[in-house]
Amino acid sequence: MIKQLLTAGALLLSAFAAQAEGLQDLEKFLRDVDAGKASFTQVVTSPKRASDTVARSKTSSGTFEFLRPNRFRFVYAKPFEQTIVADGQTLWLYDVDLNQVTSRSQKDALGSTPAALIAAGADLKGLSDAFELKSAPAKEGLEWVEARPKDRDGQLQMVRVGFRQGQLSVLDIEDSLGQRSVLTFNGWQANAALKASDFKFQPPPGAAVIRP
Known part of the structure; x- marks a missing residue:
């Protein structure tokens, strides 16, 4: 009986340790990586409608870079x-096809967004002001963290x-309308030589600028 209890206890401790690894990875990423760049592929899947035989999805790709605090570019x-x-x-x-630029106050737009998880927070405590964070079970060779915004109105x-x-490696995003967006990153350059001026944006000549 004692041996069985010890075995069960060891299994529970292993499970708890595995559950904590996601948050540990996030904390290390926030602490050790101040800037970075990568390529990405994004797959957006819309909720299946009654007339659909399969869920509708679209794929896009590009590059991503960030510099803490609060600077990024997709x-x-x-x-x-x-x-x-x-x-x-x-x-x-900036939408190239429409030749249109939309600008918004970053403070109002980014409080509880996926970008804030990467570029805004310097530690878990800072992120915890906007998100409920917890580790999730490892899956597909990845350690996972679940983040739910405390502001339920968005x-x-x-x-x-x-x-x-x-x-x-992955950002898996779900919105309140049932749409899912999965960004997979490749070719990370951690602590890339980026500076604040790299994130200056000037609307192209002739582009319509909209400020909601």
Whole structure:
């Protein structure tokens, strides 16, 4: 009986340790990586409608870079060109096809967003102000963290952050409308030589600028 209890206790301790690894990876990423760049592929899947035989999805790809605090850039290259830049004060969205730029206050736009998990927080305590964080079971060779925004009024439902050997690998995002967006990162350059001026954005000549 004692041997069985010891075995059960060891299994429980192993399970708890495995559960904690996701948060440990996130904490290490926040602590040790101040800047980075990578390529990404994004698959967005919409809720299945009654007329659909399969769920609708679309795939895009591009590059991503960030610099703490609060600076990042997504450049979508395929299938449509689009750039999203946060310069620390303003969030810019440039649609090449429409030749249109939308700018918003970054403070108002990024509080509880997936980008905040990567670029804003310097530690778990800072992120915990906006998110409920917990480790999730390892799956597909990744350690996972689940992040739910404390502000329930926004569209974001949950973000799952996947780490492979301590390196950010996947952002799995679900919104309140049932849409799922999965970003898979490749070719990470941790602590890349980036500076604040790299995230300055100037609307192209002739582009319409919208400030909601």
